[in-house]
Amino acid sequence: MKNSVPYLVVAYLGTAALYGAYLAHLWRAERRLARRNRGPAR
């Protein structure tokens, strides 16, 4: 079996990037809408 460590690293980093990017997208939308509604972001 070929060395699978690079695949392991890419899988974990890719998953972290996906979840992190989605969370950042939600936080941005939350801040933008809270500002638009003139309410504090809770």
Add this chain to the structure above:
Amino acid sequence: MSDVKAPTLDGSTRPRPVEPAVAEPAERTRRLWGLLALVTIPVLLAMAFWYAPEDANQGAAQRIFYIHVPSAWIGFLAFAVVFVASIAFLATGARRWDDLAASSAEVGVVFTSAVLITGPLWGRPVWGVYWTWDPRLTSFLMLWLIYLSYLVLRGYVPEPIRRARFSAVLGIVGFLDVPIVYLSARWWRSEHPTQFVVEGGRLPDQMLVTMLVGVVAFTFLYLYLLSVRRRVARLRAAAELEEVVR
């Protein structure tokens, strides 16, 4: 709080208070989910890399399963929530159910996307190919496409009542693919590993415990993402109401 004739998904015109249609989860609860995810995910990583033993046949690639399987299970959970919330919406017409279904579908697509990223990265070193049209892989890809189309549908139907009804039907029908995905490896010849946990004894305890920690950690992550997504939906609804009132 003033009463106005606010638009409602059930089409009623009776006065309703100007307030968010979705009951916001308590801030403390949302923070608790975030904190629990923040604590359990590093524990999962530590266990996946240092506690769980290396698989003799698959080598390092087997450790991908500690994020692959929990992501799949939480994706199923998210789509089950869509299923239940869609039925509740069709039964009651209450907007909160539509918002819950839409939020859970979006989070579910993120989790199942992770499955589609990590699966091929396991398949390449173990099977020798990134992808094969195996029954389990094909039915899972179809599941992902169904819920992706659910999100696309919501983006293309501007009228709220029709959008909610169409997507509720798709949310219910689409869920029928979940048991097909689960049982596909038993119904048809599949290369995909099965009986990972249910027929205990085949998986060493350390691997099993690590997998279950992954499920717990990703459950907290799902609950946190869902609560933030629902708050975004609530803020968006409030902004739309404000524009109508003006």
